[in-house]
Amino acid sequence: MSPITPNNEIDRYAALLDEARRIKGVSLAKDAWRRLQRNYVAMGALVYLILLILAAIFTPLLPLQSPIEQHLQPAETDKKGNPALHGQFLPPRAVAVELGLDDADRTRPVYDDGQEGDSPFEIRLQKLFAGLGWFDRMLVETRLAVFGDWCIPSICGTDNLGRDVLARLFWGARISLMVGFVATLVSLVIGVSYGATAGYLGGHIDNIMMRIVDILYSIPFIFVVIFIITILDEESIRGWLDARGIDRIVVFYLVIGAIYWLTMARVVRGQVISLKNEQFIEAARTVGASSRRIIFRHLVPNVLSVVIVYLTLTIPSVMLFEAFLSFLGLGVTPPDISWGVLAQEGIRVISPVKIYWWLIVFPGLALALTLFALNFLGDGLRDALDPRMKNR
Amino acid sequence: MIFLLKRLGWMLLTLWIVFTVSFFLMRSVPGGPFQREKSLPEDVKRNIERRYHFDEPLYKQYARQLWHTVQFDLGPSFKLQDYTVNEIIAQGFPVSASLGVLAMTFALVLGLTAGVVSALWPRGFLDVSFMTMATLGIAVPNFVLAGLSIIVFVFLLQWFPAAGWGELRQTILPALCLGAPFAAYIARLSRTGMLDVLGQDYIRTAYAKGLGSRRVILRHALGGAILPVVSYLGPAIAGILTGSLVLEQIFALPGMGSHFIEAATQRDYTVAMGMVLVYTSLVYVMNMLVDISYSVIDPRVELK
Numbered sequence: 001m002s003p004i005t006p007n008n009e010i011d012r013y014a015a016l017l018d019e020a021r022r023i024k025g026v027s028l029a030k031d032a033w034r035r036l037q038r039n040y041v042a043m044g045a046l047v048y049l050i051l052l053i054l055a056a057i058f059t060p061l062l063p064l065q066s067p068i069e070q071h072l073q074p075a076e077t078d079k080k081g082n083p084a085l086h087g088q089f090l091p092p093r094a095v096a097v098e099l100g101l102d103d104a105d106r107t108r109p110v111y112d113d114g115q116e117g118d119s120p121f122e123i124r125l126q127k128l129f130a131g132l133g134w135f136d137r138m139l140v141e142t143r144l145a146v147f148g149d150w151c152i153p154s155i156c157g158t159d160n161l162g163r164d165v166l167a168r169l170f171w172g173a174r175i176s177l178m179v180g181f182v183a184t185l186v187s188l189v190i191g192v193s194y195g196a197t198a199g200y201l202g203g204h205i206d207n208i209m210m211r212i213v214d215i216l217y218s219i220p221f222i223f224v225v226i227f228i229i230t231i232l233d234e235e236s237i238r239g240w241l242d243a244r245g246i247d248r249i250v251v252f253y254l255v256i257g258a259i260y261w262l263t264m265a266r267v268v269r270g271q272v273i274s275l276k277n278e279q280f281i282e283a284a285r286t287v288g289a290s291s292r293r294i295i296f297r298h299l300v301p302n303v304l305s306v307v308i309v310y311l312t313l314t315i316p317s318v319m320l321f322e323a324f325l326s327f328l329g330l331g332v333t334p335p336d337i338s339w340g341v342l343a344q345e346g347i348r349v350i351s352p353v354k355i356y357w358w359l360i361v362f363p364g365l366a367l368a369l370t371l372f373a374l375n376f377l378g379d380g381l382r383d384a385l386d387p388r389m390k391n392r
Numbered sequence: 393m394i395f396l397l398k399r400l401g402w403m404l405l406t407l408w409i410v411f412t413v414s415f416f417l418m419r420s421v422p423g424g425p426f427q428r429e430k431s432l433p434e435d436v437k438r439n440i441e442r443r444y445h446f447d448e449p450l451y452k453q454y455a456r457q458l459w460h461t462v463q464f465d466l467g468p469s470f471k472l473q474d475y476t477v478n479e480i481i482a483q484g485f486p487v488s489a490s491l492g493v494l495a496m497t498f499a500l501v502l503g504l505t506a507g508v509v510s511a512l513w514p515r516g517f518l519d520v521s522f523m524t525m526a527t528l529g530i531a532v533p534n535f536v537l538a539g540l541s542i543i544v545f546v547f548l549l550q551w552f553p554a555a556g557w558g559e560l561r562q563t564i565l566p567a568l569c570l571g572a573p574f575a576a577y578i579a580r581l582s583r584t585g586m587l588d589v590l591g592q593d594y595i596r597t598a599y600a601k602g603l604g605s606r607r608v609i610l611r612h613a614l615g616g617a618i619l620p621v622v623s624y625l626g627p628a629i630a631g632i633l634t635g636s637l638v639l640e641q642i643f644a645l646p647g648m649g650s651h652f653i654e655a656a657t658q659r660d661y662t663v664a665m666g667m668v669l670v671y672t673s674l675v676y677v678m679n680m681l682v683d684i685s686y687s688v689i690d691p692r693v694e695l696k
Binding site: 214215218219220222223224226227228229230231233234320323324327328329330343344346347350355357360361363364367368369371372375 | 402403405406409410413414417418420527528530531532533535536538539540542543547548630633634637638641642652653656657659661664665667668671672675676679
């Protein structure tokens, strides 16, 4: 029997420490990421979504045709030798198209009265891409430097006004995705603060707040939203909103976001209530963790995983709702483009005379693929963030 | 009984909230129906406004309209001549209702069959093809589906007429397109439910006491397997109402959805508001029926 000497004691602790050092702590995020990586479908969806978002942000950089200019297609003659229409309803094809922007004169003409006008380059640019911000303009300039006048041919065909469907799909992705993300963000802010408040306060207030959610749940919101959008569209109200810099799309974000927060509020409230009484919170308090540490190390990550999962599942339903309203002519309206608007334009020109399948198939495909990807990613995240799966 | 009364109470409360919000939204829009008539002399205009009580304080107008609405009188249309809101709804409702019922039947029959068949031979050829179709059906928006099926079935194959209302043949395509996403969802739900149930002890007991597999599946398993489907029916009905907005537009059906969209785009506020009230009560009643049927199928569930 060896006597416990101070030296011995130190050795023992050193060994313990050494062992502890060898076991690596795995954070929830790292663990979840590892599990997500093994889910090939979800990873595929994630890669697709990242590419789509990048493509949407950098759309002006891509060598696409103009989404609005109607006379880009090379002039053609029909069988009788008459000049054909300006490339309307062309099926997918691979004929080269030029922007006619690279060689345009950039010097500004000076009129007799000494005032400067817009240069031919500027006029052409406005015709091809109206209303560019400084960022988009910079991208267009870069694109001109890299690709020159060359454009991707109309591999998705052209629409009833001769505009390139592929370019419109990419420009439409910007608005569709933007509506999806921003409206979801609005719903996130409302839902999380409402749910967390109700769950945290508990008692009567919680009861009343959740009753209100119940009532709102049973209202078929799409009809109410259509009603509200109609009223907000009345000229005088329109003018009032415009004067304050709130345009139609912003109203749209707010209205959609304001109705999609209900489930989020319920989920967050449930999570907060169950966490409040969890043992590990008590344990953390017992070992003397500060409430800041408890909130940020224990509460937020646990609520966050649920919120992230629900977020990825809300975005597709919001995007679908946007497409739906735009389809009915109550959401995004031309000249703005979204995928819903494109699908609507495709279905409007259906006729028995000639079948313009590409006007429906490509917008539909873009929508369906994106909704697919978001749903798969949401499912994958739900599995990956499940704490019961930890270290497996 | 108490359950019904309670639900009815909540429904009335909800309807009242919807009514109040829409009433004040409507009145916050400047320009009533008579203010567009610029040619009207001032006195005539005042007389008309008095006739329709536009000169009264807002709370009186509110009370009056609430009283009318309680009596199911939704007032005249703002835009369509000679029509009251009630007449418009009465005209559109049968069309929408038959479309919805047909779509729901399609969704249930197709979805349940596909789901149960898939669950009986999991990972078989039928299972894989049904579930691939179901995944597709959930992601493709119904207006895209409608557009494609018009191209394929109406113009290429010429099986169905393009639009219109009256014959059964004209109803089938819109109802199929409307029901498809829900059929897909029901197929997935019933497959999962069926697989769950088939693994349970009482199914093994049923087999062990010598029952044939058809009897086990139809009598014992199916009841348990459709529970998740029944609880999905509530959202499905709301979804079908929403979907019919778009499909009635595409197929030019004279249903409530078409009238509602027209009212919304034409700013026909009374019609739009009446429709919102009708839709709300419809969804409420349907949900109530679903809850009741749920408790009939599953005796463990108690109505509260």
